[in-house]
Amino acid sequence: MALQYYWMGDNEAEDGESATVQYYTGGSCDSPTGLTTLATHELDNGDVGAAAWSSLQSVNLPASLNGTTFFIRFTNGDQSAADEDFRVDGINVTGIATN
Numbered sequence: 631m632a633l634q635y636y637w638m639g640d641n642e643a644e645d646g647e648s649a650t651v652q653y654y655t656g657g658s659c660d661s662p663t664g665l666t667t668l669a670t671h672e673l674d675n676g677d678v679g680a681a682a683w684s685s686l687q688s689v690n691l692p693a694s695l696n697g698t699t700f701f702i703r704f705t706n707g708d709q710s711a712a713d714e715d716f717r718v719d720g721i722n723v724t725g726i727a728t729n
């Protein structure tokens with residue numbers, strides 16, 4: 631399986647501020663268990679003040695998730711100001727999940 635999405639950072643983001651894409655297998659949004667990072671994106675795309683939609687991102691999900699229930703989480707947890715956003719669009723999980 632693969633997770634596909636587009637993302638956009640924020641014009642106000644500074645160098646080194648990042649967002650993460652994660653999955654988890656249990657718990658809740660506030661207290662996930664089995665939390666694993668799939669990708670990290672710099673909110674300013676490596677160029678202070680630059681914010682544009684990315685090309686299509688495709689991240690392979692581990693085979694251990696086949697036939698299980700899991701959750702995807704997009705977070706901008708590494709930021710210095712509350713108004714620096716991590717936007718996502720076109721989220722899709724492709725592939726065949728087996729039981």
